[in-house]
Amino acid sequence: MPILSFRGVPEDRVQEYFKKAGELAQMINSDVKNVVFWHEPSKLIGNGYDKDAILVTIDWIGRPLKQEAVAKHICDFFANDSKHIYIKFTEINHLLYLNTELVG
Template sequence: MPLFTFRGVPEEKVQEYFKKVGEIAQLVNADVKQFVFWCEDTKLIGNGYDKDAIYVSIEWKGRPLKQEVVTMHIQEFFGSLSKHIYVKFTEINSFLYINGDVID
């Protein structure tokens, strides 16, 4: 179950990107119904950082050969919003529970 969390992106843009979830599912060979998108309203604070930076965190069952493909998909879509897009992948293999049940 890929969980995407977006920071520094207006909710409307995340909603627009969610319409492309079918493309992403095909890229990583996953069921489109398994994707979850979170949109967090945050503000970047830091010396020397661009204020328009975007941070995308993806938690999923490990797909190391698909990380670059997904990163480029995100970059292509959000590239007009920011020149600084950070994408972080975290493997959650058997460490995610929904309603008390482990997701395999």
């Protein structure tokens, strides 16, 4: 169950990218119904060189051989939105519950 959270990008762009959830699911061998997107409005506080930065965090059951392909897929889509796209993967193996059911 990959959960993608987006910061630093408008909600409408996240909605557009969600249309590619099927491509992502196929890329990582997951059911598209298990791909979840969150839009997290935020503001970067920093030294200004990357004020238009995007942060995408991905919580998932570890797929180390798929990380680079997923990162490229995300960067290709958002390349016109920012020159600074950070992508952070977190493995949630056996640590994610939905309601009271273990799902990850």
